[in-house]
Amino acid sequence: MKDAKTMTIILHSGDLDKVYSALILGTGALSMGMNVSIFFTFWGLERLKKGKLAAGGLSKMNFLGLGKRMMSSRMKKARVESLDTLMKDFKNLGGRVIACEMTMGVMGISKDDLDQTIIDEYGAVGAYLKEAMRSDINLFI
Amino acid sequence: MRKVDCLGKTCPKPLIEARKAMRDAQPGEIIEIVGDHPPSKKEIPMAVELLGHELLGIEESGGVWTIRIRKK
Numbered sequence: 001m002k003d004a005k006t007m008t009i010i011l012h013s014g015d016l017d018k019v020y021s022a023l024i025l026g027t028g029a030l031s032m033g034m035n036v037s038i039f040f041t042f043w044g045l046e047r048l049k050k051g052k053l054a055a056g057g058l059s060k061m062n063f064l065g066l067g068k069r070m071m072s073s074r075m076k077k078a079r080v081e082s083l084d085t086l087m088k089d090f091k092n093l094g095g096r097v098i099a100c101e102m103t104m105g106v107m108g109i110s111k112d113d114l115d116q117t118i119i120d121e122y123g124a125v126g127a128y129l130k131e132a133m134r135s136d137i138n139l140f141i
Numbered sequence: 142m143r144k145v146d147c148l149g150k151t152c153p154k155p156l157i158e159a160r161k162a163m164r165d166a167q168p169g170e171i172i173e174i175v176g177d178h179p180p181s182k183k184e185i186p187m188a189v190e191l192l193g194h195e196l197l198g199i200e201e202s203g204g205v206w207t208i209r210i211r212k213k
Binding site for chain 2: 024027028030031032033078079080081085086089092093
């Protein structure tokens with residue numbers, strides 16, 4: 001859609017609950033007909049490593065992983081979709097994933113460490129700003 | 142006519158599946174979405190309106206709702 005509204009999200013956190021927030025908002029906005037890009041940076045970039053999308057702990061009450069286990073079982077009971085499913089839907093609906101190159105440099109992460117099948121672009125602050133300056137919603141998570 | 146079964150699915154999955162169906166349907170085709178997650182019953186019509194399709198009706202009985210849409 002040419003005149004579609006746009007949302008950009010900076011996912012700075014790698015915490016499980018925050019990755020959920022980003023992907024639920026992202027897939028929701030795509031479903032409403034918006035264009036969406038998520039810029040994975042700092043701890044968020046860790047979640048783009050192969051098989052690590054759901055590897056984060058909880059941002060609060062993690063209790064060395066115990067809280068995460070409780071939350072995961074409650075989410076399963078409430079039939080919340082897995083992060084892998086949400087990411088698949090995000091991509092299926094045309095959502096864009098941008099990996100922060102600057103973070104890759106700082107943390108010594110190479111492209112081979114990352115799940116390249118889901119990444120659309122590698123970029124730094126300029127890549128984000130180029131999209132953010134013409135977007136209708138900007139979120140920092 | 143395209144049917145989407147979202148029974149037992151929670152937010153945002155019914156909305157996502159509704160969106161996929163609206164994208165994949167032929168113009169004029171009718172889409173029927175069935176689910177039981179209450180917030181989705183409100184969200185899907187919002188998406189229908191924003192995407193410019195036609196909401197034909199919403200029915201509910203015993204906690205199960207059916208939303209019918211015609212793709213523009």
